[in-house]
Amino acid sequence: MEVLKDPRELEQSNRQIMIKNLNDVYSSVEKLIQRTYAQKEADLNFQFRNIRTNVSQLLADIKNKQLDSFSGKKGSLEELYRTEDNLLNESIQMKDTFSSLISSTESIDVFLLESLIENLKKAFNDRIIVDRDILKEFKLKQMESKSAERVMSDEKQRSVKEESQKITSTGKRQTGELSDSLNKSRLIMVPSMSSGTNPANDNEKNGNEDIETDVLSKLYNYMNILEHKYSSYQPEVSFNGEYIGKxxxxxxxxxxxxxxxxxxxxxxxxxxxxxxxxxxxxxxTIIQFVQREANAVPAGQYKSLCILNLGWNPDIKEWVQNYMHPRMTLYLCNLETNEILFNSNVKNADRLKVWHNLETYTALETDIESLIVNDEAFDASDVAEMTGLSTEGANKFLSKLLSENKIIDVGFGTARYKGMKK
Structure with a gap:
């Protein structure tokens, strides 16, 4: 598994390596100045003196942690790793090239040397700033990595345990002591590795119930319908009303x-x-489980979770209809009736549930078809009211329709629209 590097430590380490490499370059240039002076190559000697000045200035700039001569830019963690690698490669190439010239008898390409200096300057100028967003992304990746390691470890332990149980069962079978209940097939449904907890690791009985054939058939049919929906469509409205269709x-x-x-x-x-x-x-048991799931959702992210069962006890049904969490919506589905229970007071919970039930997904464009075909002008607030989008989300969605020539702007600066006449 790839080891994540702390952006702050990586940047500091690379800075020290570059300073060392530039000091080596400076020493090589000094030797080349002495050699060209001894060989009375006046023009080349003059050019190397200019190069020495440029290297000295670049070295001073890189040593300056305030980076007064360089701007830097915002970016993602992935971009930071890429630009830091590029920066180191430019630094190493520059050091090796200047070092090779000391013992070389071939003609020297001064233009190439100046290009190497400029390339390093550019690479340093293109560094990604280590800001709060970068550090937040790094911490999230660390959490994902640790979660994946935990799951892999759990899987390994479970595999060893199952193998041990298999050996034990085999031994019992030979003595005629195997229980009939162990002959029944079992099915454990577990969440993805992105979850904060794994039901398969719970010690409670609930996650290991035997599933009869007719129930198994309903369960697989349910998953097949969701698979078709997930493969054919994608969500367009987020939990906060943002437009996410793109x-x-x-x-x-x-x-x-x-x-x-x-x-x-x-x-x-x-x-x-x-x-x-x-x-x-x-x-x-379900309260404790759900709370672990919700607390594992990182800040800035949101989860829509649906748990399937063949029926729910009255106290659980009452509880879920009042459940709230700032980073998670919870649905409980009854496979027998296909009924889904949730807290209808949670923003957009009614709209998000389509990604857990058997209903056909209706695209936003279809939702507002009545507005588009109507002769009257409409605006973002009309769209927001019909779709669950926020006003900002509705404006983004309308911008998409506008770019696709499905609506026209008739507001003359007031952002009102009509459907495009066919």
């Missing part, structure tokens, strides 16, 4: 679980949808 939609599907991520950046999800089987019977 963001990347990553889906992971198996017979045991289904989850999809709307990505905020290349590395970080903004919104996660997760659905899996876990037949809780005890209220306290």
């Amino acid at each position: 963001r990347k939609w990553k889906v992971n599907i198996s017979d045991k679980l289904i989850f999809g991520n709307i990505m905020d950046t290349v590395l970080k999800p903004l919104l996660t949808f997760e659905t899996y089987w876990h037949p809780f019977e005890d209220l306290r």
